[in-house]
Amino acid sequence: MTHVLIAGAGLAGVACAYELAKHHVDVTLIDRNDYHQFQPLLYQVATSQLPAQDIARPLAAIFAKHPNVRVVQSEITDLDFATRTAVTADGTSTSADYLVLAAGARANYFGTSGAPEHSFPLYSVVDAERLRLHVRSMLESSGGPLDVVVVGGGPTGVETAGAFAELFAALRTMKHRGGDADVYLVNHGKDLLAPFSERSHKYAHDKLLAHGAKLKLGVGVSRIEPDVVHLSDGTTLATRTAVWAGGESASEVASGCGAAPGRGGRIDATADLTVENFPAVYAVGDVANIPDADGKTLPQLGSVAQQSGLWAAHNIRRDIAGHDRKPFHYKDKGIMAMIGRGAAIAEVGAHRHQVEGPLAYAAWLGVHAALLSGAHSKIDAFMSWAWDYFDRDHAAIVECHGEPKRIAWGDEVKPTI
Ligand SMILES: Cc1cc2nc3c(=O)[nH]c(=O)nc-3n(C[C@H](O)[C@H](O)[C@H](O)COP(=O)(O)OP(=O)(O)OC[C@H]3O[C@@H](n4cnc5c(N)ncnc54)[C@H](O)[C@@H]3O)c2cc1C
Missing domain, CATH: 3.50.50.60 (FAD/NAD(P)-binding domain)
Incomplete structure (x- = not known):
């Protein structure tokens, strides 16, 4: 064979x-790893909206019915x-x-001094857990800056900044100390979500501001130290939480x-x-x-x-089978990003038909459900979690009191994260 x-x-x-x-x-x-991880939901793990095991499916479970696949960890x-x-x-x-x-x-840190040592990348559930535990320890400690600095204004940076801004806004309403924290998004270019249309740039910009994030656009990060981020215009941001979404x-x-x-x-x-x-x-x-x-x-x-x-x-x-190989044909479903609860932007299909709000979220859901279906059979469980996530505010409750709402995957085998 x-x-x-x-x-x-x-x-x-x-x-x-x-x-x-x-x-x-x-x-x-x-x-x-002995599991498959779903990167698009990493920032939900980092901001305590989902437990890590919900976006990591054991490879043993995915290939349980296929003895011809040997998984090696x-x-x-x-x-x-x-x-x-x-x-x-x-x-x-x-x-x-x-x-x-x-x-x-x-x-990819592009040679930014201190970035590999003092910033948090977001590429794996281990990265996301590390960031979540760090933020939790910041919220529990009594001193030092709580502000989060997100480096990079692409989809990952925008989504992560939106989620942190929401978390801190919710903590503010609960009079938790974390409510004093600010979220800064630093982006080299003037536009957020660069590959998207002008209208999407503006939508992301306005929504992030509405969620309470602070934007530093047209400026780069020149150096990162344990408690400060240096910007290329000579200013600094005091933080112990720099999230790196600046390139790969x-x-x-x-x-x-x-x-x-x-x-x-x-x-x-x-x-x-x-x-x-x-x-x-x-x-x-x-x-x-x-x-x-x-x-x-x-x-x-x-x-x-x-x-x-x-x-x-x-x-x-x-x-x-002895046939000719075929050139790859990509079915373009479009590009989309979530900018926080209730706010999403999608440019659907190869013609980039623009939608915003719940309709954009529905498009986001459709594409992500299709991606998840390769590893999960219970996509309805994801859909039900996701609509609830879009509608309701869990962030602060989770951070202060307990467990996030789970996706009901119902897996018996657990990943070893
Ligand atoms: C935070 C974040 C958010 C994202 N959001 C979206 C989104 O909303 N929509 C979207 O379409 N895309 C999104 N993406 C991009 C999307 O997740 C990636 O395009 C996709 O996961 C790439 O799949 P892949 O299989 O090529 O790589 P990966 O999913 O990264 O898988 C690579 C695998 O290789 C393994 N590996 C690597 N090196 C080694 C080694 N030396 N030894 C053993 N194993 C190794 C890793 O453990 C990993 O399991 C996002 C990405 C990130 C990081």
Whole structure:
């Protein structure tokens, strides 16, 4: 039986493995975690609106009915495209007929002094938990600045700033000390949500201000220290909580695997998602520069990751059957962002039809439910949690008194976060 090695069990890797599993291909799926994590909901974990285990599904549960998928929990230390081999931290070497690189992205600090040591990236549930526990300890401690500084005005920065602004506003109404805290969003460009339309820039700007966030636009971060962020205009912001949403590059494992990295350290994929000179190696999801039909690089989005993972599986099956591989065709569902409870913006479909508010949230929900459906069967549980989240204010209650409202996934196997 053909053996496919998949490096990374995010949206791209799981979509690829799942499709191959249904067609009796032998799959080895390696990830440093024993769970699949859903990045679009990380900021809800960081702001105590969801427990970490609700966005981390055990890989054992996802592939329970597929004995042809062997899940290996280990850090990949080396990858070799020429021999399609992965070496893991325990020294084990695994080779296969095909290699699918799906190792995702990590924060790119662009050489900002102090940023790797003193800021909080948001790429994994471990990152989100670290940030949540840090904020909680800040709220419980009696001194020092409580303000949060979010670096970066793309969707992650805007969503995270919106969620923190809401949390602090809610704490204010409860006369909790956290109510004194401010949230600053610092962005190099003048516009928030740069890839979106002018109207969306303004919507995000107005909604963030309405939620109580403070905006520092057209200014960069030059240095981060444990209790202060230095801006490029010479001013400073006192904080012990700097969240880094300032950019990303490919996961480390993409370097040194035999192909020269392209923009962002990512591996350039060809039209059929293989890597040039390596016809049995595919690069999918955030780790890859994936061209659209016009040759332009697609953005690092969940839908691109999921669809490219699935497409790689289809092309591997075509290869096995002796058919020609097909160039990747991306079904563009649009771009969307949540700016806090009750406020969402969506530019739907390839023509970017603009909607705001509950309609935009419904679009956001549809796209995210589709992304989650690769790993979860109970999408209605997510829908019910999400509408409640959009409608009601849980943040402060959760922070002061207890547990967030859960998504009723009903999983028996628990991830080891
Ligand atoms: C905070 C945040 C919010 C986002 N919000 C949205 C959104 O609202 N909508 C949207 O469409 N997209 C969103 N995205 C982008 C989307 O989540 C990504 O495009 C998508 O997750 C990429 O999938 P992937 O499979 O390529 O990578 P990932 O999901 O990152 O998966 C990569 C996997 O590889 C594993 N891995 C990496 N290196 C190694 C190694 N050396 N050894 C073993 N395992 C390894 C990792 O553990 C991980 O499981 C967001 C991203 C972030 C960070």
